[in-house]
Every structure is written in C-alpha cells, then in structure tokens.
Amino acid sequence: MSRRILPSGIVALSVMLCACSHSEGGSASGPPATGLPSGGEISALPMGHIAGLTDSAALARSIPNPYGDNPQAIASGKALYIKMNCAGCHGYDAKGNMGPDLTDTYWRYGGLPAQIFQSIRDGRAQGMPAWGAALPPQEIWKLVAYIQSLGGTYSVDGTPRNAQRPELVAPELSSHADDAPR
Amino acid sequence: MRNLVRSPAAGALAPSPRIEGRVHDPVHRHTPRRGAAIAGALFLGLPACGYSLQAADAPAAPPVSTNNLSGATLNSSPNDPAGEWHSQARDFANSRYSPLDQINTGNVGKLRIAWTFSDGTLHGHEAAPLVVSDTMYVVTPFPDMAYALDLSKPGASIRWTFKPNPSPMALGKACCDAVTRGIAYADGKLIYNLLDDHTVAVDAKTGKEVWRVMMDNLETGATMTMAPLVVGNKVFVGNSGGEMGVQGWIAALDVDTGKQLWRAYSTGSDKRVLIGAEFKPFYSWMKGNDLGISTWPDGMWKHGGASVWGWISYDPGTNLIYYGTSNPSPRVPAQRPGYNLWASTIFARDADTGMARWAYQTTPHDEWDYDAVNEDILMDLRINGEMRKVLVHFDRNAYAYTIDRTTGEVLIAAPFAYLNWSTGFDAKIGRPIVNQDKEPRPGVKLDNICPPDIGGKDWQPAAMSPRTGLVYAGIFNICMDLTDHEVGYIASTPYDGMEMQRHAAPGGNLGEFMAWNPATGKKMWAIKERFMTMSGALATAGDVVFYGTADGWFRAVDARNGSVLWSQKLASGVIGQPITYLGPDHRQYIAIYSGVGGAATVRADTSMSGFPAQGGTLYVFSINGDSIGAEPALPSVSNDAGAPAPTANRGQQ
Numbered sequence: 113m114s115r116r117i118l119p120s121g122i123v124a125l126s127v128m129l130c131a132c133s134h135s136e137g138g139s140a141s142g143p144p145a146t147g148l149p150s151g152g153e154i155s156a157l158p159m160g161h162i163a164g165l166t167d168s169a170a171l172a173r174s175i176p177n178p179y180g181d182n183p184q185a186i187a188s189g190k191a192l193y194i195k196m197n198c199a200g201c202h203g204y205d206a207k208g209n210m211g212p213d214l215t216d217t218y219w220r221y222g223g224l225p226a227q228i229f230q231s232i233r234d235g236r237a238q239g240m241p242a243w244g245a246a247l248p249p250q251e252i253w254k255l256v257a258y259i260q261s262l263g264g265t266y267s268v269d270g271t272p273r274n275a276q277r278p279e280l281v282a283p284e285l286s287s288h289a290d291d292a293p294r
Numbered sequence: 295m296r297n298l299v300r301s302p303a304a305g306a307l308a309p310s311p312r313i314e315g316r317v318h319d320p321v322h323r324h325t326p327r328r329g330a331a332i333a334g335a336l337f338l339g340l341p342a343c344g345y346s347l348q349a350a351d352a353p354a355a356p357p358v359s360t361n362n363l364s365g366a367t368l369n370s371s372p373n374d375p376a377g378e379w380h381s382q383a384r385d386f387a388n389s390r391y392s393p394l395d396q397i398n399t400g401n402v403g404k405l406r407i408a409w410t411f412s413d414g415t416l417h418g419h420e421a422a423p424l425v426v427s428d429t430m431y432v433v434t435p436f437p438d439m440a441y442a443l444d445l446s447k448p449g450a451s452i453r454w455t456f457k458p459n460p461s462p463m464a465l466g467k468a469c470c471d472a473v474t475r476g477i478a479y480a481d482g483k484l485i486y487n488l489l490d491d492h493t494v495a496v497d498a499k500t501g502k503e504v505w506r507v508m509m510d511n512l513e514t515g516a517t518m519t520m521a522p523l524v525v526g527n528k529v530f531v532g533n534s535g536g537e538m539g540v541q542g543w544i545a546a547l548d549v550d551t552g553k554q555l556w557r558a559y560s561t562g563s564d565k566r567v568l569i570g571a572e573f574k575p576f577y578s579w580m581k582g583n584d585l586g587i588s589t590w591p592d593g594m595w596k597h598g599g600a601s602v603w604g605w606i607s608y609d610p611g612t613n614l615i616y617y618g619t620s621n622p623s624p625r626v627p628a629q630r631p632g633y634n635l636w637a638s639t640i641f642a643r644d645a646d647t648g649m650a651r652w653a654y655q656t657t658p659h660d661e662w663d664y665d666a667v668n669e670d671i672l673m674d675l676r677i678n679g680e681m682r683k684v685l686v687h688f689d690r691n692a693y694a695y696t697i698d699r700t701t702g703e704v705l706i707a708a709p710f711a712y713l714n715w716s717t718g719f720d721a722k723i724g725r726p727i728v729n730q731d732k733e734p735r736p737g738v739k740l741d742n743i744c745p746p747d748i749g750g751k752d753w754q755p756a757a758m759s760p761r762t763g764l765v766y767a768g769i770f771n772i773c774m775d776l777t778d779h780e781v782g783y784i785a786s787t788p789y790d791g792m793e794m795q796r797h798a799a800p801g802g803n804l805g806e807f808m809a810w811n812p813a814t815g816k817k818m819w820a821i822k823e824r825f826m827t828m829s830g831a832l833a834t835a836g837d838v839v840f841y842g843t844a845d846g847w848f849r850a851v852d853a854r855n856g857s858v859l860w861s862q863k864l865a866s867g868v869i870g871q872p873i874t875y876l877g878p879d880h881r882q883y884i885a886i887y888s889g890v891g892g893a894a895t896v897r898a899d900t901s902m903s904g905f906p907a908q909g910g911t912l913y914v915f916s917i918n919g920d921s922i923g924a925e926p927a928l929p930s931v932s933n934d935a936g937a938p939a940p941t942a943n944r945g946q947q
Binding site: 194195196197198199200201204210211237238239240241 | 462463464465466467468469537777779781782784786787788789790791793
C-alpha cells in the first residue's frame with residue numbers, strides 16, 4: 113500500500129520560490145553550504161526502531177547539518193517552512209496539527225539532522241510528502257536547521273540539542289521508545 | 295439561570311448543566327416576549343441580545359403531551375421499521391427522530407448500561423451505529439473497519455469484521471482527524487467511504503466486499519469522511535478537503551455495482567456544476583453563466599475547495615436532494631476576491647440527473663471558514679398563515695435558516711449562537727451584513743471573531759421531533775483570534791493560511807444544547823455546557839432528547855422544557871450520534887459511541903482540566919440495564935442435589 117507522493121505542483125512552485133528568494137536578496141537564502149553529505153549516505157540510513165536516539169542511529173550521527181547553527185540558514189528555513197505549507201500541517205508554531213509536533217523530543221523517524229533530512233526528502237508513509245523532487249538538498253538542510261533551532265532535535269554528538277529541557281529528553285536517551293503512531 | 299441537576303444516574307455524579315428557558319422557570323413565566331421582536335426583525339446585533347433570546351421566548355406550554363409548538367410535520371420516508379435504524383439520520387428528511395416510546399420522560403432516569411463494545415480504534419468517533427433486524431453495524435474511524443454485532447446473543451458478540459485496509463497516507467491528508475461520519479444500509483449491503491477516497495459496499499450478511507470504487511485522488515489532498523445517503527438504487531457520496539485546495543464534488547453511484555451515474559462539481563463551468571435550464575436560484579446575485587468560474591480570480595476555482603463532507607437529505611415529493619458545500623480554498627479571503635461560488639452553498643439537485651434546481655450561498659466570499667455542509671432538515675411548516683415546504687439549516691456562520699425548499703427563498707434567518715462577524719441579515723437580498731471590523735487581512739492579527747472556523751455549530755446533526763415541532767441541536771459558544779497568512783497552492787499540502795486560537799465567547803461555556811422553533815426563529819431553551827457540545831442529537835416519541843459532551847457526559851433531557859432527566863459519564867468524550875432501537879427481545883435500547891477527536895480537540899478544550907483521553911467504545915443503555923442473556927450462560931454453584939457441576943461443560947461450549 114505504500115504509495116509515493118510526487119505533488120505535481122511542487123516543482124513549478126519551488127522554481128518560483130527559488131527565484132523569489134533570490135529576488136529578495138542573496139542574504140535571505142543563507143550562505144552556501146560546503147561539503148554537503150552525499151545523497152547516497154542519506155539513503156543508507158536504516159529504518160526501524162529509531163524514535164529518539166538509539167544505537168541504530170550511528171550512521172545518522174556521522175552526518176551533521178552542514179549549516180550548523182547558521183542564523184541566516186535558520187531564517188531561510190523558517191521562510192521555507194511557511195512557503196512550502198509545512199505550517200499548514202505542523203502548525204505555524206510547529207507544535208503540530210494535522211502533522212506531528214516538531215518541537216518536542218519525540219521523533220517517529222528519528223530526531224538527528226540526517227534523519228529529519230531523510231523524512232523531508234523522501235516523505236513518510238502517513239502523509240508526509242516527499243520534497244526531494246522539488247527542493248535541492250541545500251534548501252532541505254535549511255529546513256532542517258530551522259527545525260533544529262526549535263529545540264527538540266538531537267545533535268550528532270549524542271546530546272540532546274536543548275540541554276535546558278532535560279526532562280523532555282531523558283526517557284528517550286535511556287531506552288528504546290516505542291514508535292506507536294499518535 | 296439556575297441549576298437543574300436531576301438525580302445523578304448510575305452512581306455517577308452529574309456536573310451542573312445550566313439551563314436557561316422560561317418553560318420551567320416560574321419566575322419568568324409571564325415575562326414579555328422580548329425575543330419575538332428581535333428574531334422577527336431578523337436580528338439586529340446579537341452580541342447584545344443573544345442571551346435574552348434564549349431566555350424569553352417559550353409560550354406558556356399547556357400540559358398536553360402532543361402540543362406541537364411550531365406546527366411542523368415530518369415525512370418519515372422511507373418508513374423503516376420503527377425499531378430499526380438504517381441510515382445515519384434514520385429518514386430522508388434527516389430528522390433523527392424515533393417513534394419508540396418505551397423509554398420516556400417518566401422512566402429515562404433508570405437508564406443503565408446494558409452492554410458495551412470496544413472497536414480497537416482511537417480517532418474521533420463521529421458515526422452512528424445502524425440496526426437492521428437482529429444485527430447492529432458499526433464503522434470505525436481510520437482504518438475504517440466495519441463490525442456486525444449479533445443483537446440476539448448475550449453481550450452482542452461480533453458476527454463478522456470487515457477490514458478494508460485504507461492507505462495510511464490518508465492520515466496525513468485529513469484536516470480534522472481521521473474520522474468517518476458513518477455507514478448506510480441498502481438492499482442487503484452496507485455502503486461507506488474510506489478515508490483514502492474509496493467508496494466500498496459490503497455484504498451485510500457475510501461481511502465480504504461487494505464492490506469498491508476510487509472516487510478521488512489522495513495525492514491532491516482529498517479524503518472522504520461523509521456518510522453516504524441511499525435513495526432507491528442510488529447512493530450519494532462526496533469528498534472532503536476544503537483545507538487542501540481540492541475540487542469539491544458530489545456523485546451518485548449505482549448501489550449494485552458502484553458505477554458512477556453522475557457527478558456534480560462545486561466550482562467551474564455550469565457544465566461541470568450540472569447547472570442547466572432548470573436552475574432557478576431565488577436571488578438575482580446567484581444568476582448568470584459560469585459563476586463557478588467568474589466569481590473567482592483567474593483559474594482559482596480549480597483549487598477552490600467547496601467539498602461535500604456533510605449531510606444529504608432527500609424529498610421524495612419533488613425527487614430533490616439537498617446538501618451544502620464547504621468553505622472556499624484557500625482559507626485566506628484576500629487571495630480570492632469575489633463571491634467564490636459555489637462554495638459555502640446549499641444546493642437542491644434532481645436525484646436522478648444531478649441537475650441543480652436552485653442554490654443558496656449562505657456566506658458569500660467566506661472569510662472565516664463557514665462551510666454550509668451542516669444538515670438540512672426537511673419539514674412542512676405554517677409560516678405567516680401559509681403552509682411551506684421548508685428545510686431548516688443551522689449554518690456554521692451562526693444563522694439558523696428556514697428556507698423554502700422548493701425555491702431557495704430564505705423565510706427566516708436568525709442567529710442561534712453568539713456571533714459578531716455580521717451585524718444583521720438583509721432579507722431583501724438574502725444575505726448577512728458583514729461587520730467590516732471582523733474581516734481579516736494577511737499578516738494582521740484580528741482578535742475575537744465569533745463564531746470561529748468551526749462555526750456556531752459544526753457537522754454534528756440536530757434532531758427534530760414532530761411531537762414538539764422543535765429542532766434540537768448541540769451548538770458552540772466560541773470565538774477565535776485569527777492571523778491570515780498568504781499561501782501558495784502545492785498539491786497534497788494544506789492550501790489554508792489560517793493561524794488561529796479559539797476561546798470561549800462571553801459566558802465562558804464552550805458548548806450549549808438548545809431547542810429551536812423553526813417557524814418563528816426563536817430559541818426555546820438552552821442548556822449551557824462547560825465543554826463543547828459536539829454530538830448529534832436524538833429525539834424520540836418518549837419526548838426525550840439525547841446528546842453528549844466533549845468531556846464525556848451523555849444526557850437525556852425533557853424535549854418540552856430542557857430538564858435534564860439523566861446523565862452518565864462515559865469513558866471518553868462524546869462526539870458521535872445517538873440512536874435508539876428495539877432489540878430482538880422487543881426492549882428499547884439507546885446506543886452512543888464514546889471517543890473524542892475531530893474538531894472537538896480544540897486547544898481551548900484540551901487545555902482545560904477535565905478534558906478526556908481518546909477512546910473507542912460503544913455504549914448501549916436500557917431501563918435498569920436489562921438485556922438478553924445478562925445472566926451467566928452456565929449454571930451457578932448450587933446446593934440443589936442433582937444440579938450439574940458448574941465446571942462440567944467448561945471448555946466445550
């Protein structure tokens with residue numbers, strides 16, 4: 113039953129959008145990333161028991177976001193989050209609506225940067241569209257940077273991104289959280 | 295206002311619903327009829343007078359049990375057996391009225407749980423069960439399973455289970471939870487819609503699939519959640535997705551094969567909308583060629599929403615069906631100047647051909663998500679001395695309409711819930727007058743718009759009693775703070791743009807259950823509820839009306855005066871539709887699902903203490919909880935000589 117989504121309007125819109133962000137000035141699109149991870153690396157990320165941070169995430173942990181905490185990339189990612197209608201599903205506050213909350217530390221498909229990249233690029237079975245056909249990798253990494261900035265994701269060094277919220281993190285670091293749908 | 299808490303039933307402590315209404319308030323028995331002038335003049339500024347409306351209007355009811363306060367009469371076609379329930383609304387007129395009266399105002403306080411059924415799913419439970427002969431049929435929210443329950447067996451054991459396995463992708467496309475609003479029975483088959491855009495027919499005897507047809511493309515964001523209506527050999531279905539920029543449509547399928555007989559879109563050319571020579575809207579602003587194109591900015595009708603996710607009713611006298619369309623897409627009005635026909639519109643169509651007979655747009659150029667999909671209850675009424683064939687419609691825009699169903703003329707439009715988006719109703723042109731202070735602009739936060747996106751009432755259907763002549767409905771008392779964001783169309787993603795926060799309107803209560811006189815446009819009484827009142831209503835010949843609340847109370851009230859006669863707290867919130875039936879034991883039962891979800895999980899609700907968790911349990915009640923075979927099937931331990939050993943047959947039965 114797994115059907116891939118290739119929204120017909122996405123390509124046209126992303127062309128529009130890229131043009132648009134250039135016309136607004138180069139700074140809005142953030143700095144160019146150097147040393148982008150290869151697409152093959154991302155594709156090799158395992159599926160499975162991956163909610164939170166587990167041993168199976170070793171490969172994902174080897175792939176940091178090339179934009180890191182770059183504020184321009186985060187700002188571009190936020191603009192993309194609105195323009196690509198991510199907000200329509202995940203909420204303008206990213207706290208979830210039709211789609212899951214992106215600010216908590218529960219990640220059905222993993223909360224490391226590379227895992228989030230994979231979810232955006234390839235889509236997920238319960239309705240998340242695959243954006244790989246519409247957005248080039250650097251744009252997806254900017255979206256990841258924005259989502260990382262919200263505080264619920266995990267860093268590649270194994271620590272929760274938001275150390276100020278240890279209460280949200282501890283259970284998932286210490287055990288294999290189940291990935292029951294919600 | 296005073297508390298009227300009757301005997302808490304089944305050991306549960308009932309909260310105190312606040313009842314307003316003069317009928318059982320001797321202090322106000324001779325209050326002048328303040329509300330009459332207000333509603334009769336078709337409303338001037340509800341915020342100031344909304345609560346006087348509901349407090350003052352009931353004429354002193356003589357103690358005659360058959361007194362019909364509006365004079366309304368009901369056509370009960372297709373006249374199913376009195377003890378059965380074959381469609382979501384029970385009849386074509388959408389009355390949700392049962393002629394059963396074993397359970398009545400005198401004994402309803404003795405209702406107790408007879409049996410329960412857990413269906414193993416947790417999304418919002420909005421559907422009513424059906425009862426045909428000795429079998430009950432229920433359909434679950436996603437993954438859209440159907441069960442047949444054997445009412446002749448103790449505890450109503452499962453006879454068969456049907457698992458259609460819809461695509462999980464649909465979960466991420468449904469705006470308002472992965473719900474279904476129910477199943478229809480026709481000629482030995484059960485017909486319903488799957489969230490992934492298929493209509494399916496199942497053999498009622500065996501639970502085997504008879505046919506399945508794909509009706510829309512999930513990759514456009516379309517889903518299907520509405521309950522089909524069956525008339526003869528046709529079943530009518532429609533799509534959901536007004537938040538996703540879909541193209542709304544209604545279609546007629548052949549009951550035997552699923553073959554499509556006609557399909558009418560809600561936007562686009564007259565040809566697509568099935569508008570022809572016999573189309574005669576009552577108001578001139580809905581007359582013209584291809585208005586489904588020209589009332590939109592260039593090409594925007596193609597993603598204009600106007601889906602058909604609510605109720606369909608049918609008049610056998612004229613062979614017309616009646617239904618409403620959803621909000622226009624995107625939900626940001628600044629992006630689509632124009633009336634945006636035929637969104638937020640009630641249609642009358644020929645059942646055989648689908649050709650439109652008339653239309654009436656309840657909210658032209660909708661700016662607040664006021665769909666027109668709510669039920670149209672058909673009845674005949676005397677208005678100004680003249681018998682009129684009408685439909686009664688409580689719109690999301692918080693106006694209650696009594697409309698001539700043969701012409702589309704609005705006879706009465708009066709607010710039934712708190713509103714401030716409109717300052718009155720222009721009866722000459724048939725349109726609400728828009729309050730310009732409540733028109734959103736992109737990027738500007740606009741506080742306190744009432745009602746909110748889900749309206750003064752949402753899809754939860756009202757019930758009508760031909761004994762009282764009144765219509766009973768769960769309604770809302772909610773407002774929203776709104777910020778619009780411009781959006782672009784991307785297939786399969788929301789074409790939406792509304793960022794909002796809902797909160798209670800003045801009074802602080804989110805819900806209310808009310809009785810409405812459709813001949814006068816006046817509220818007769820109301821029960822205020824702290825949480826949303828988002829269940830369907832059931833009216834019976836026992837003069838009892840049933841409804842539930844989002845926090846899980848299921849209540850029985852006196853149809854004449856709103857006295858709460860019985861309340862029972864259920865496991866989860868109640869957003870389903872109660873029904874009643876006669877079991878094989880000729881005993882009357884009441885059935886209701888418990889399982890909160892859908893639009894009832896608004897943040898204003900979930901952040902309040904007392905909001906329940908999800909659930910998925912059907913409750914069935916009877917007087918004293920009596921039911922078939924409630925005693926153990928095996929003999930109890932007995933001192934009688936010669937009694938069989940209680941464990942002798944265990945394992946073999």
